[in-house]
Amino acid sequence: MSEEVSAEILTTHILDLAAEGKRLDGRGPDEYRPVSVEPGFVATADGSALVRIGDTCVLAGIKLEPGKPFPDTPNAGVLTTNAELIPLSSPTFEPGPPQPGAIEVSRVVDRAIRAAETIDLTRLCVTPGEKSWVCYVDIHVLDHSGNLIDAASLAAVSALAHATVPAKRFEIAEADYPLEVNHYPVECTFVRLGDAIVVDPTFDEERAAQGRITVATDEAGRVVAMQKGLVGAFSPDDVKDVVRRAFRHGERHRALAKGGGA
Amino acid sequence: MGNVGAKDVPELLSPEGLRIDGRKLDELRPIKIQVGPLHNADGSAFVEWGQNKVMAAVYGPREVHPRHLQQNNKAVIQCKYNMAAFAVDERKRPGLDRRSQEISKVIGEAFESVVFAEEYPRTSIDIYIEVLQANAGTRCAGLVAASVALADAGIPMVDLLPAVAVGKVAGKIALDLKKEEDNFGEADLPMALVPQSGRFVLLQMEGHMNEEELGRALDLGVAGCRAIYEKMKEALRERYSTGPVGGSA
Numbered sequence: 001m002s003e004e005v006s007a008e009i010l011t012t013h014i015l016d017l018a019a020e021g022k023r024l025d026g027r028g029p030d031e032y033r034p035v036s037v038e039p040g041f042v043a044t045a046d047g048s049a050l051v052r053i054g055d056t057c058v059l060a061g062i063k064l065e066p067g068k069p070f071p072d073t074p075n076a077g078v079l080t081t082n083a084e085l086i087p088l089s090s091p092t093f094e095p096g097p098p099q100p101g102a103i104e105v106s107r108v109v110d111r112a113i114r115a116a117e118t119i120d121l122t123r124l125c126v127t128p129g130e131k132s133w134v135c136y137v138d139i140h141v142l143d144h145s146g147n148l149i150d151a152a153s154l155a156a157v158s159a160l161a162h163a164t165v166p167a168k169r170f171e172i173a174e175a176d177y178p179l180e181v182n183h184y185p186v187e188c189t190f191v192r193l194g195d196a197i198v199v200d201p202t203f204d205e206e207r208a209a210q211g212r213i214t215v216a217t218d219e220a221g222r223v224v225a226m227q228k229g230l231v232g233a234f235s236p237d238d239v240k241d242v243v244r245r246a247f248r249h250g251e252r253h254r255a256l257a258k259g260g261g262a
Numbered sequence: 263m264g265n266v267g268a269k270d271v272p273e274l275l276s277p278e279g280l281r282i283d284g285r286k287l288d289e290l291r292p293i294k295i296q297v298g299p300l301h302n303a304d305g306s307a308f309v310e311w312g313q314n315k316v317m318a319a320v321y322g323p324r325e326v327h328p329r330h331l332q333q334n335n336k337a338v339i340q341c342k343y344n345m346a347a348f349a350v351d352e353r354k355r356p357g358l359d360r361r362s363q364e365i366s367k368v369i370g371e372a373f374e375s376v377v378f379a380e381e382y383p384r385t386s387i388d389i390y391i392e393v394l395q396a397n398a399g400t401r402c403a404g405l406v407a408a409s410v411a412l413a414d415a416g417i418p419m420v421d422l423l424p425a426v427a428v429g430k431v432a433g434k435i436a437l438d439l440k441k442e443e444d445n446f447g448e449a450d451l452p453m454a455l456v457p458q459s460g461r462f463v464l465l466q467m468e469g470h471m472n473e474e475e476l477g478r479a480l481d482l483g484v485a486g487c488r489a490i491y492e493k494m495k496e497a498l499r500e501r502y503s504t505g506p507v508g509g510s511a
Contacts (some may be wrong), residue, residue, distance in 0.1 A: 042395045043313060045348035055301035059394060061348025084356055086344060088319040088390035090302050094327060095342055097357075138347040138356065140392070142317060143300045 011208040018193035024204065025054075030245055032200040035253060036262035037154065039162040047163025047179065049260070051155040053200060055145035057089075060137060060155035062163040064179070066170050067134035069125060077124020077132040081110035083139040083152055090144035090203075104229065106139065108187070109153040112216035112225040113137070116185035118160060123180055126172060133165065135179075146202040149214050149227070150253075153187040158257040185224050186253045188246035189214040192232050197242060199249065206230070213239070215246035219254055271446045275432035282443065283312075287436045290426070290486060295406070295497035298414050303390075305415025307497075309407040312440055313397035318407035320415040323385035337382035341370030343404055345393040365401045366391075372405065372454050372464040376420040377412065387417060398444035399427045405454050405464065410494055414501070424490035425454035425464060428483040430471055435479050437486045451479050455487035 014024055021029060033054030042048040047062035069076055083106035087093040098106075113119070124133040137159070139152045161181045167173035191201040191209035201209060211232020216225035223243060228234065234242075256262070274282055281287070291312030300306035303319035326332040331340075343366040347356045373389065389412070391404035402425035409423040429439040430449035444450055449469025453462050471479060 042315065042346075042348055044350055044395050044397075048348060057300070059346070061346060063348050063353035065353060082347070082356060084346075086390065086392060087321075087342065087388070088300075088303070088317065088392050091321055091324070095358075136347060136353055138353075140346050140394070142392070143302055145301055 007204075007207055010204055014205055014208040015194050018196040018198065021196065023198060025202065029196055029198040032249065033202075034262065035154070035256060037158050037256040037260045039158055039260040045159070046166055047159040047161075049155045049158035049162065051151045051158065053147055053151045053154075054202065055143055056147055056151050057141075057143035058148065058151040058155045059140045059142055060152065060159040061140070062159045062179075063136040063138065064133050064163070064165055065136070066126065066131055066172060069129060069132040073121075074129035075125050076121040078134040079110070079114065079119065079121060079137070080134065081106045081113065081137040081139070081156065083109065083141065083148075085141050085144065085148075089141045093144070104227075105148050105152050108149050108214060108225065108227045109137075109139065109156050111227075112153055112185040112187055113156060113160070115224040116183040116216070116218045116222070118157065118181055118183050118185060120180065120182055144203060146204070146206050147189050147200050150187050150189050150200065153185070153216070154253055154257055157184055157186065158260070161257055183218045183220065184254045184257050185216045185218045186250040186257065187214050187216040187225070188242075188249045188253075190242045190245070191230070192234065192238075197234075197238060199245060213242055215243050217243075217247050217250040219251075221247070272442055274443055274446060275434060279434075281431065281436065283440060287434055288482060288485070290438045290489060291440065293406075293490065293493050295410055295493055297410055297497050297501035303411070303415070305411040305413070305417070307407045307410035307414060309403050309410075311399065311403045311406070312438070313395060314393070314400055314403045315395035316400060316403040316407045317392045317394060318404060318411040319390045320387065320408070320411040320417065321390075322387040322415070323382040323417075324388070326384070326386040331386070332384050335383050336379040337377070337385045337387050339370050339374045339377060339379060339387050339389065341366045341373065341389040341391070341408070343369060343391040343393070343401065345396060345400070349393050349396040365404075368464055368466065369401065369405055369408065372423060373408065373412065375463040376423060376456055378418040378420070381418060387412075398439050398441045399452070402426050402452050402454070406490060406494060410497060413498055421456050421458040422491060422494050423454045423463065424457065424487040424494060425452065426483055426486040426490060427452040428479040428486070430469060430475065430479070435471075435475055435482055437482050449479075451476075451483065453480070453483045453487070455484060455491075457488060457491045460484070
């Protein structure tokens with residue numbers, strides 16, 4: 001069918017609604033869709049979490065393996081974040097190597113986890129320069145209905161928060177132990193729809209958006225990462241506004257990352 | 263669980279003839295089928311089968327990508343089986359490998375054998391199978407999930423496709439192997455059955471069986487497939503008799 005034409009009509013409608021302070025699904029401009037976190041979804045992973053934000057569904061899995069530290073950081077473990085926008089999750093994704101969209105998601109998620117010092121990487125070092133843990137964060141998008149960054153980062157942080165270091169299995173220690181998580185960064189994404197800046201965009205809102213901005217905050221009151229995306233612009237006041245809002249939403253989602261639930 | 267690096271073969275069959283998880287030789291692992299869990303897909307299904315967790319989605323009939331694969335007299339059926347990096351004990355490198363390409367091919371061909379593809383010329387029916395947690399038998403679980411997802415998408419088919427693996431464990435023919443039995447067993451024989459015709463549209467085998475054992479294994483597999491067939495129909499009935507199509511899952 002003529003997907004482009006219907007998208008165009010929908011975009012106009014979304015922008016018209018936004019001008020009246022309304023949204024297609026009846027939410028207010030600063031309202032998230034229902035958010036839920038299910039830790040431990042995958043038993044084969046060393047940590048995992050299934051996150052739903054409305055119809056968006058993302059699964060993150062952690063795997064820890066012994067490896068070699070990078071030569072420039074001999075005393076630190078390695079953290080690797082990878083997002084797969086698999087074609088199962090959206091009619092617009094095709095099989096093949098990661099597209100820029102997937103790479104952006106994994107990099108933005110990775111940046112917040114790294115900058116917040118979520119994990120003390122030096123604690124993942126076993127023998128300096130020789131042996132350290134490699135922590136893989138693999139993000140699997142199952143249903144893409146918008147706002148992948150928030151769902152992916154919430155899933156990743158929650159999976160880390162519930163991860164176990166498989167030290168016994170790899171004969172590095174006598175027993176497995178919980179992965180130490182020091183900070184809980186939470187990403188919060190907004191899009192511009194005309195003069196309105198709304199939180200937690202749906203797929204259609206992202207397509208209509210005139211700019212997207214993500215702010216990652218942690219429990220210590222720090223902004224740890226930001227990313228502006230899509231075509232569009234934000235003023236300094238816009239940015240200050242979304243940072244304030246991101247802290248408020250962050251607190252709620254942090255509790256979910258720690259404890260799971262909805 | 264977690265037998266990485268295990269040097270010793272675990273005892274797969276107890277003196278009482280029970281298997282490592284307490285099952286009898288002809289007993290299936292518990293199966294749970296959820297119809298339509300995904301919002302974007304035209305049809306979807308989530309299957310929890312023992313310790314397997316598999317999601318399947320169907321898109322189409324829709325335009326063919328890449329275009330040159332298009333067929334003027336029927337729909338092309340494109341199947342992609344993929345495994346999440348964290349689905350197995352040793353992290354799997356993400357992306358296509360030879361194993362998943364082969365599985366994608368044989369599953370796709372199984373569905374080509376039952377879907378009325380000639381109803382939709384110049385289109386593609388895309389089947390995506392994602393293994394989220396693996397514990398032996400993922401291609402069968404994927405097939406079952408994909409078959410239910412095709413039905414959920416409203417694609418006309420000869421029949422649903424139940425599938426199961428039969429193997430040989432400690433010298434005995436056993437239904438529906440779990441990981442330890444698959445790793446340390448003597449044979450693995452996955453199959454998919456068209457219940458209406460009683461014929462196989464997927465059949466693979468690896469290991470050692472004699473003629474008599476193979477015969478029994480096939481019979482056991484057919485019985486297993488028929489039991490799974492009932493579960494598939496039950497799941498679809500439950501989904502479509504309680505409310506209108508397209509409600510939130």
